[in-house]
Structure formats: structure tokens, C-alpha cells
Amino acid sequence: MDDLLTMKQLTPDKAVFSDNGGGFLSLKFDGKEYERVGVYRMFPNTEKDRFLSIREATEKAPEIGIIYDLSEFDGNTRTLIEKQLLMRYFTPKIRKFIKIREEYGHVYFTAETDAGAVRFTIRAGGNSVAHIGGGYYRITDLDGNRYDVEDIYALSNRELRQFELYI
Amino acid sequence: MKTTKKLPASVRNYLADAYKEETVKGFAECDLGETGGFETGFLILTGEKLLYVVTATETVRFHRLGGNYLEYDDAGEVIGAKEYRIRDIKEPEIVPEVARHYLVVTVGDRKEKVCFFSGTARKNVYSLIKELKKTLDPSFDETEEPEEEDELHCPICGTLYPDPEERICPKCMKKSSVFFRMLRYMKPYAGRLVLLGVTYVVLAVLNLIYPYLSGTILYDRILAKDESFLQFIDVPGNRFLVLLGMTVLFMIVARLLRHLLNLMQGVIVAKLVPKVVYTMKTEVFRSMGKMELHFFTSNKTGSLMTRVLDDANRVTSLFIDGLPYFLIDSLSIIAMFIVMLRLNAWLALIVFTVMPLITFFSFRMMPGLQRVNTRTHQATRKLNSHVHDNIAGARVVKAFGKEKSEDRHFVSYNDNVRNVALEMAGYDNRFYISYMFFKRLAQILVWTVGGYFVLYTTSLELGVLVTFIGYINQLDDPLDYFSHLFRWFSRSMNSAERIFEIIDAVPKIREKADPYRPERIAGGIELKRVTFGYDPGKPILKDVSFTVPACSTLGIVGKSGAGKTTLVNLLSRLYDPDEGEVKIDGVNVKEYDFKELRKAVAMVSQETYIFSGTIAENIAYAKPDATKEEIVAAAMKAGAHDFICRTPDGYDTIVGAEGRDLSGGEKQRVSIARAILSDPRILILDEATSAVDTETELTIQRSIESLSEGRTTIMIAHRLSTLRNVDALIVLEDGRITERGTHEELIRAEGEFYRLMKMQTDALSLRIND
Numbered sequence: 031m032d033d034l035l036t037m038k039q040l041t042p043d044k045a046v047f048s049d050n051g052g053g054f055l056s057l058k059f060d061g062k063e064y065e066r067v068g069v070y071r072m073f074p075n076t077e078k079d080r081f082l083s084i085r086e087a088t089e090k091a092p093e094i095g096i097i098y099d100l101s102e103f104d105g106n107t108r109t110l111i112e113k114q115l116l117m118r119y120f121t122p123k124i125r126k127f128i129k130i131r132e133e134y135g136h137v138y139f140t141a142e143t144d145a146g147a148v149r150f151t152i153r154a155g156g157n158s159v160a161h162i163g164g165g166y167y168r169i170t171d172l173d174g175n176r177y178d179v180e181d182i183y184a185l186s187n188r189e190l191r192q193f194e195l196y197i
Numbered sequence: 198m199k200t201t202k203k204l205p206a207s208v209r210n211y212l213a214d215a216y217k218e219e220t221v222k223g224f225a226e227c228d229l230g231e232t233g234g235f236e237t238g239f240l241i242l243t244g245e246k247l248l249y250v251v252t253a254t255e256t257v258r259f260h261r262l263g264g265n266y267l268e269y270d271d272a273g274e275v276i277g278a279k280e281y282r283i284r285d286i287k288e289p290e291i292v293p294e295v296a297r298h299y300l301v302v303t304v305g306d307r308k309e310k311v312c313f314f315s316g317t318a319r320k321n322v323y324s325l326i327k328e329l330k331k332t333l334d335p336s337f338d339e340t341e342e343p344e345e346e347d348e349l350h351c352p353i354c355g356t357l358y359p360d361p362e363e364r365i366c367p368k369c370m371k372k373s374s375v376f377f378r379m380l381r382y383m384k385p386y387a388g389r390l391v392l393l394g395v396t397y398v399v400l401a402v403l404n405l406i407y408p409y410l411s412g413t414i415l416y417d418r419i420l421a422k423d424e425s426f427l428q429f430i431d432v433p434g435n436r437f438l439v440l441l442g443m444t445v446l447f448m449i450v451a452r453l454l455r456h457l458l459n460l461m462q463g464v465i466v467a468k469l470v471p472k473v474v475y476t477m478k479t480e481v482f483r484s485m486g487k488m489e490l491h492f493f494t495s496n497k498t499g500s501l502m503t504r505v506l507d508d509a510n511r512v513t514s515l516f517i518d519g520l521p522y523f524l525i526d527s528l529s530i531i532a533m534f535i536v537m538l539r540l541n542a543w544l545a546l547i548v549f550t551v552m553p554l555i556t557f558f559s560f561r562m563m564p565g566l567q568r569v570n571t572r573t574h575q576a577t578r579k580l581n582s583h584v585h586d587n588i589a590g591a592r593v594v595k596a597f598g599k600e601k602s603e604d605r606h607f608v609s610y611n612d613n614v615r616n617v618a619l620e621m622a623g624y625d626n627r628f629y630i631s632y633m634f635f636k637r638l639a640q641i642l643v644w645t646v647g648g649y650f651v652l653y654t655t656s657l658e659l660g661v662l663v664t665f666i667g668y669i670n671q672l673d674d675p676l677d678y679f680s681h682l683f684r685w686f687s688r689s690m691n692s693a694e695r696i697f698e699i700i701d702a703v704p705k706i707r708e709k710a711d712p713y714r715p716e717r718i719a720g721g722i723e724l725k726r727v728t729f730g731y732d733p734g735k736p737i738l739k740d741v742s743f744t745v746p747a748c749s750t751l752g753i754v755g756k757s758g759a760g761k762t763t764l765v766n767l768l769s770r771l772y773d774p775d776e777g778e779v780k781i782d783g784v785n786v787k788e789y790d791f792k793e794l795r796k797a798v799a800m801v802s803q804e805t806y807i808f809s810g811t812i813a814e815n816i817a818y819a820k821p822d823a824t825k826e827e828i829v830a831a832a833m834k835a836g837a838h839d840f841i842c843r844t845p846d847g848y849d850t851i852v853g854a855e856g857r858d859l860s861g862g863e864k865q866r867v868s869i870a871r872a873i874l875s876d877p878r879i880l881i882l883d884e885a886t887s888a889v890d891t892e893t894e895l896t897i898q899r900s901i902e903s904l905s906e907g908r909t910t911i912m913i914a915h916r917l918s919t920l921r922n923v924d925a926l927i928v929l930e931d932g933r934i935t936e937r938g939t940h941e942e943l944i945r946a947e948g949e950f951y952r953l954m955k956m957q958t959d960a961l962s963l964r965i966n967d
């Protein structure tokens with residue numbers, strides 16, 4: 031591994047994470063204490079527990095270090111960090127499209143997700159549906175909310191035919 | 198704003214109970230919990246307090262109503278609440294995360310997260326927080342940006358594209374040739390394609406045998422105890438039982454084999470597609486490099502390329518995954534007919550008459566479908582850009598009193614979209630219905646006629662009928678597939694056209710027939726009396742000579758238009774000089790193998806290319822097998838790591854025409870990372886950091902200095918201060934070298950370089966004094 035990366039590596043013996051009580055994660059590392067840090071996935075779509083960038087929770091978010099593999103940490107720390115990841119990367123997974131209707135340049139969706147039924151709107155023909163890979167698609171609605179369709183081939187024929195128009 | 202809306206009854210009751218003295222000044226709905234999913238909460242501002250009240254959600258049918266948020270008259274009972282005294286809190290702030298935002302306040306000396314919400318609820322929370330801030334004090338600004346429109350024409354003949362978004366020049370492209378040219382890209386993988394073909398054939402054979410086994414053999418020979426069949430196959434013991442066992446065993450093996458072959462196909466295809474796409478991308482990339490300047494000046498943007506690269510995927514998968522199926526399916530249909538004909542001519546004839554009808558219909562649909570397809574695209578695109586312009590330019594429209602005419606436009610665009618969409622849906626449905634009808638017709642006819650034959654004549658046995666039905670059912674798949682394939686095919690051909698348009702655009706510079714492929718390029722550069730001009734008789738570079746020893750660094754300085762970019766373009770042979778020679782390691786670049794030369798010379802140019810794909814793929818462009826660690830390290834060195842991490846999707850962010858737009862500085866940093874990762878012998882940075890801020894430039898500068906060890910580096914910099922550490926400098930003025938030497942020498946000489954340097958320092962101090 032490149033020296034630059036080794037320098038940045040956070041290991042369980044050097045980095046101690048804790049809860050600040052106000053919903054933030056704190057970190058002690060390299061003789062410094064950070065009251066609030068954020069956990070960012072560097073490869074959110076391809077690496078869930080590896081390549082986590084730990085950054086100060088300020089506007090410029092300077093990087094403190096990188097966790098290359100979360101599984102190296104103990105269960106407690108893992109739970110703390112996973113909580114931050116859940117917070118940051120909440121994306122309902124669409125199980126079923128109940129209705130897709132297009133009108134005047136916008137598409138109105140009603141869908142069942144693992145977080146409950148939702149309705150949302152995207153702009154027709156825009157870049158609202160991103161192809162992540164394979165049958166995996168991500169919809170970003172007008173408000174910037176995200177919804178994942180993990181496998182379009184698991185949809186029914188009818189759903190697929192309707193949804194296909196927007197990918 | 199929702200000031201007219203009322204809090205739900207349950208929350209009002211709760212407030213009346215717990216906060217009798219308080220009057221509600223405003224509220225905002227929140228819709229997410231801290232880590233879980235949806236939650237119904239209300240952020241409430243009273244005279245003294247900021248409250249967050251959570252209600253039960255079981256009554257909520259849908260979260261978010263078309264951007265309007267939920268109907269909260271039916272919110273459930275209050276199940277939780279927290280409160281803050283306004284006196285105690287400071288600095289309320291909304292922090293956006295990837296898809297969940299939260300409100301944070303400072304209580305005492307600690308920051309605390311108050312509540313969480315989606316982008317939908319954000320606007321309301323934001324207004325409420327503005328109100329809160331007003332009570333606490335400050336105020337804000339909002340900014341808007343207008344966007345530009347572009348009109349494009351074909352780079353070859355100058356015709357305007359019929360649809361600027363599609364960028365296809367109908368004049369310059371012959372459709373039929375496209376198909377065969379595509380085949381060329383598959384050639385290097387002939388071996389694997391043959392293997393793939395074999396699996397298709399075996400599958401087809403299995404498909405052919407299976408119904409025969411399960412029908413004719415099983416029913417008419419074995420179960421019917423056909424003695425003549427026994428003589429045909431010589432087996433000992435209870436012979437029918439053994440035969441039955443063998444048949445069943447064979448059937449099971451056939452099924453297993455089918456799954457196995459399917460798996461194999463999947464693996465081969467998955468491995469092959471990225472390779473071919475890569476080749477295609479490379480070729481396009483190279484042609485882009487070749488035509489660089491004039492191509493882009495005539496096209497205004499580089500997005501043409503990004504669009505095209507996306508097409509490569511579609512086209513390739515058609516050729517690897519689509520067409521073989523087509524061939525094999527056609528073959529197996531023919532084979533099935535022959536078998537059917539031999540089994541029972543009458544029944545076969547029935548199927549024969551219906552089948553051509555189906556094929557005829559699907560073929561007739563094809564050109565129509567293709568036309569309608571393109572038209573929906575065009576129509577929606579026009580509508581969207583129109584809507585967008587209207588929103589972006591709303592104030593302009595209003596200012597000139599143009600609302601009425603804009604409305605009329607909108608309606609006509611929109612009608613257009615609707616008509617085409619209807620037509621399309623009509624086609625789809627009509628096709629589907631007629632197709633289903635014919636499919637059933639064939640089955641019903643065979644059952645009826647076959648049933649009659651079986652019951653009342655001896656000319657047909659039950660097993661044969663079962664075989665027939667089996668075959669008819671197997672015809673479904675290929676036919677379904679065909680209908681799909683037609684659309685796929687027409688789309689892919691459009692894509693392929695766009696690719697070739699670019700590849701074809703500049704055929705000027707050719708590789709030598711027997712090119713030079715050195716073991717290793719050291720990186721020494723020599724220009725000998727080079728004269729070059731884009732137009733004959735108008736030289737841009739005039740009699741330029743210099744040498745750069747391998748592994749040293751050269752800085753090139755000059756006013757814009759002096760010919761710096763032109764000069765470095767000659768090195769990777771984007772253009773050939775009119776007179777003189779360009780040599781690398783003492784060998785004329787014209788002798789070099791294109792691939793070796795371009796591998797050895799990496800250029801980060803002023804115009805950066807970002808193509809459709811993820812940021813990681815963009816960085817790993819020249820080294821597709823790079824590990825994630827390598828990619829991240831390269832990004833760090835290029836000062837790109839931080840901005841990448843801060844984007845919601847990090848290195849997985851899709852950029853390019855279909856994805857997120859990067860700023861000029863961000864694109865430059867991604868390009869630098871790409872060059873760093875490719876580890877070239879000669880690295881050329883052509884004002885590569887012109888669009889990044891000074892601080893980032895310094896970071897990049899430092900990495901590049903450490904990077905330039907062991908390789909030849911040519912730097913063209915806008916800010917002369919960044920050239921302080923180069924080994925040698927040349928000053929280019931109007932295509933001629935006017936000064937050369939080290940940094941100190943040039944300053945001491947007090948010539949042009951000194952003057953430019955002084956001008957920049959003065960400008961800088963002016964800016965600082967402002």
C-alpha cells in the first residue's frame with residue numbers, strides 16, 4: 031500500500047471512538063481529540079464496510095483518517111460507526127412500484143419500500159435514474175431523496191415495462 | 198410555506214396539555230428518525246422554546262405526497278418529545294447528509310442533533326430555522342445560476358444535427374456499414390466467442406431433443422411398450438423399465454446441463470463485455486486526442502464524447518449477448534420445424550402457417566418502433582429543456598411579458614410528447630396482443646386437430662402430440678426475444694453510429710506500417726527545427742528547437758496563444774510538424790507505435806475529458822485493473838480525494854453527461870489523478886491547475902514534484918511561481934523560443950520572463966491590497 035495511505039490508516043489500537051451524547055461520534059487519534067466526526071463511505075455503492083473516510087464534522091470536513099476495514103474493530107466501535115453510516119446513507123429499497131404516472135414532464139411514483147409506502151416525483155427524461163451496475167438503479171427525486179431499485183429484473187413485467195421508460 | 202396549515206389534533210392536544218402558556222409561532226414537519234426509516238415528527242417554535250414532537254406513524258398511508266408531504270390531519274398519538282429553551286441554544290444549522298438531513302444546535306458547549314428529515318421536509322424546516330435565526334439574529338442570501346444552451350453541428354460536413362442531443366449527422370453515416378464495423382471489435386475475442394457459440398448450439402440441441410424425449414419416446418415408445426423400438430435399442434433385463442430409467446435419467450441430465458451452460462454463458466459474457474467496451478473507449482479516446490483542438494472548438498463542449506462512451510456498453514452487449522441468441526434461436530426454430538414436419542406433416546403445417554404471420558407482424562413493427570422510439574426521446578428532451586429554461590429564466594420571461602407565448606410553446610411541446618407516447622404505447626400493446634393471439638392460436642389449433650387425430654385416427658400418437666406442444670411452448674422464448682431484440686438492435690445501431698462518427702472524424706495521422714516498439718522509453722525529448730501550423734502557410738511554431746534530458750523537468754512559459762499547447766501536442770503526435778523532427782529517446786515520434794507512445798506520454802490538458810462512468814473508473818482509465826488503494830492514493834496526490842469523499846457517492850459517483858457535473862477544477866484534479874495512476878514516462882501538465890484554487894494547487898504541486906522524480910515532466914503553468922523548481926525553462930513568444938535557462942538565470946536576464954513574473958507579482962499584491 032502507498033505510504034500516503036498507510037499514514038492515514040486508522041487502526042483499533044490507535045483510534046478510539048465514542049458517543050458524544052448528542053448523537054455525534056467522537057474520536058481520539060494520534061494524541062488529538064475530535065469531539066464530532068463524520069463517517070463517509072468512499073465507495074458507497076461498492077464497499078459498505080471498507081474504505082471509510084473519517085472526517086471532522088465541520089464545513090470543510092478535513093480528513094482525519096481512513097478505516098480500510100471496519101471488521102478489524104471491536105463490536106462496540108462497529109455499532110457506533112454503523113449507526114453513523116445508517117444515518118448518513120438512508121435509502122429506502124423499492125420492493126414494488128404501485129403506480130407510475132407521467133404528466134407534463136414529471137413522473138409521479140407510488141411505491142412500496144422496505145421503509146414503508148412512498149410517493150415521490152422526478153423530472154421525466156432528466157438524470158433522475160442512475161445506473162449503478164447490473165440491474166441496480168437509483169432514483170433521486172426532485173427533493174434529493176434517494177430510492178434504490180436493487181434488481182430491476184426482480185420486478186414484475188408490468189413494473190419493468192413502465193420503469194424502463196425512465197432508465 | 199405551510200403557515201396556513203394546522204398542526205394535527207393529537208399534537209395540538211399535547212401542546213395544550215404540556216405547554217399551556219406557549220403560543221405556537223411556527224412549525225415544520227420532519228419525516229425521518231435518527232437511523233431507521235420514516236418517522237412523523239413536528240419541529241415547533243414557540244415564543245420560548247424549540248420543541249420536537251414525535252407521533253405514531255401507523256395512520257400514515259404514504260410518506261411524502263408528490264413532494265407535498267403527508268396528510269397530517271390523521272397523524273397518530275404523540276409518542277415522544279424533546280424541548281430546548283431558545284435562550285439556551287445557539288447556532289441552529291441544517292446539516293445535509295447523503296439522503297437524510299438533520300438540525301443541529303449548540304447547547305452550552307456541546308453540539309446536539311435535534312431532528313432528522315428528508316429533502317422533502319427540508320424546505321419547511323429551513324423556513325422555520327430562518328425564523329428561529331431571526332429571533333437569534335442573523336440573515337442570509339440565496340444565489341441562482343442561469344444555464345446556457347448549445348447548438349451543435351456535424352464536425353465533418355457542418356450540417357446541424359437534427360437533434361442536438363443525439364448528435365447524429367444523417368449525411369455522414371451509412372447505416373449498413375456500422376454493423377460490420379462493430380464485428381471488428383469482437384475479433385480479438387474470437388476464441389471465447391466460439392466457446393460461447395458452442396454453448397448456444399448445445400443449448401439449442403438440448404431444446405430440440407427434450408420435447409422429443411418427454412413426448413414421443415416416453416409416451417409412444419416406452420410407455421406404449423413398442424417392441425420394435427426395443428429391437429432398435431438392445432438392452433438386457435426388464436427392458437422397458439431399464440429404458441424408462443435411462444430416459445428419465447437423460448432428461449434430468451439434460452436439465453442440469455442446461456443450467457450449467459446458462460451459468461457458463463453468463464460468466465463468459467460478463468468477462469467479455471467490459472473488455473470490448475474498453476477497447477472501444479480507448480479508440481474513441483484516442484481519436485478525441487487526435488482531433489483535440491479543432492474538434493472541440495467546433496463543438497464547444499467535450500460532452501459529445503461522454504455521451505458516446507456510454508453507447509459503447511449498449512452496443513457491445515448487443516453483439517455479445519444479443520445477436521448470438523438471435524442466430525441460434527433462428528437455427529433452432531428451423532430445426533424444430535424439420536423435426537415437427539417429420540413427426541406429423543399436418544400439424545407442422547398448421548404451425549407453419551401461423552408462425553410466418555407472427556414473424557411478419559414483428560418485422561412490420563420494427564421500423565415503426567424505431568421511429569417512434571427516437572421521436573419520444575426527442576420530444577421529451579425538447580420539452581424538458583424548455584421547462585428548464587423557463588424555470589431558470591423565469592424572471593426574464595416575466596420581465597418581458599412573455600408568459601402567454603411561453604405557455605403556448607409549452608402546450609405544443611407537451612402535446613407532442615403525449616402524442617408520441619400514445620403512439621408508442623399503442624404499438625407496444627397492439628404488438629403484444631396480436632402476438633399473444635397468434636401464440637395461443639397455434640396451440641389451440643394443434644390441440645384440436647391433434648386431439649382429433651389421436652382419438653379418431655391412427656396417424657398420430659399421443660406422445661407425438663405432447664412433443665408438438667412442447668415445441669410450440671419452446672417457440673415462445675425465441676419469439677419473445679426477437680421482439681425485444683428488434684428494439685435493442687435499432688437502439689444499438691444508433692449508438693454505434695455515434696461512436697464511429699467520432700472515430701472517423703480525423704484520419705489524418707497514421708501509424709507507421711512497421712512501428713517502433715522500444716523495450717523501455719527513457720523519456721529524453723528533442724525538437725529539431727520544428728515548424729508547424731494548423732493552416733498551410735500560417736505557422737504557429739517557428740523553427741523551435743530544444744532538448745529535455747530524460748527524467749528532468751521543463752517549464753514552458755508564454756502568453757496565451759503563443760503556441761504552448763500546440764507544442765506539447767506534437768510530442769504525443771496529435772499533430773505532425775510541417776518541418777523538422779520531434780524525437781523521443783533519439784527516435785522520431787513518427788516511427789513509434791501509437792500505443793507505446795501514448796502510454797509513455799500522459800497529458801493533462803487544459804480541456805479535461807471526463808467520460809460517463811464513476812469517478813473511480815475515470816481515474817483508473819489508463820489502468821483498468823488498478824486496486825481501490827491505488828486509485829485513492831492517486832486521487833490524494835492530485836488533491837482530489839477530499840472533494841470526492843465529500844460527494845454523496847464518493848468514488849462511486851457517476852460523472853459525465855448522464856451523471857453529476859464536476860467543476861472545472863474538480864475535472865482537472867481527476868485528470869491529474871488519472872495521469873498519476875497511469876505512471877507515464879513523460880508527464881505533460883498543460884495549465885493543469887488553472888482552475889483550482891491556490892491552496893489546492895500547492896498541494897498538487899508538491900505531489901507532482903515528488904512524482905517527477907524518475908520521469909520527464911513538462912509543465913506549462915499559468916502561475917509562474919509554480920515553475921520555481923523546474924530544471925529548465927523556455928519562453929515562447931509568437932511561436933519562437935525567445936529565452937531559455939533556469940529560473941534564476943531568466944530573472945537575472947530581466948527579459949520577457951522577468952517582465953511576466955513581475956506583472957503577476959504586481960497583480961497579486963494589487964489583489965491583496967484590495
Ligand SMILES: Nc1ncnc2c1ncn2[C@@H]1O[C@H](COP(=O)(O)OP(=O)(O)O)[C@@H](O)[C@H]1O
Pocket residue numbers: 490491492731732737755756757758759760761762763764
Ligand atoms: N485546432 C486549431 N486550429 C487552428 N488554429 C489553432 C488551433 N488550435 C490553436 N490554434 C491557434 O494556434 C495558436 C496557438 O495556440 P495554443 O497552442 O493553444 O496557444 P497557448 O497554449 O500558448 O495558449 C493560437 O493562435 C490559436 O488560435
Ligand SMILES: [Mg+2]
Pocket residue numbers: 761762763803883884
Ligand atoms: Mg494552451
